[in-house]
Amino acid sequence: MSSYVLLANLRAGRCSNTAEVRLLRFWEARNDRxxxxxxxxxxxxxxxxxxxxxxxINSSRVDTFRRRLSEGSVYSLSGFDVARANQKF
Structure with a gap:
């Protein structure tokens, strides 16, 4: 049985753990300017x-991952960075 880190326990920086998550929605963020x-x-x-x-997912890596993503599916994420939320949003 695998052990996953809960999202509430993530701290800013490089994460060496694995998180199991459900992808609820995804969309392209575009720069209107x-x-x-x-x-x-x-x-x-x-x-x-x-x-x-x-x-x-940074624009330089979108082509690598977009075809693998499906809303509602469960994924195991590893090797990711955690950043604090921008308080303006």
């Missing part, structure tokens, strides 16, 4: 304790 240039693929992720977080 730069002719709609793709900035990232953003998503809402939920864990088994119903903790919700925002996730983001």
């Amino acid at each position: 730069k002719d709609g240039e793709l900035m990232s693929l953003d998503m809402l992720l939920l864990d088994e304790q119903s903790t919700l977080i925002h996730g983001s």
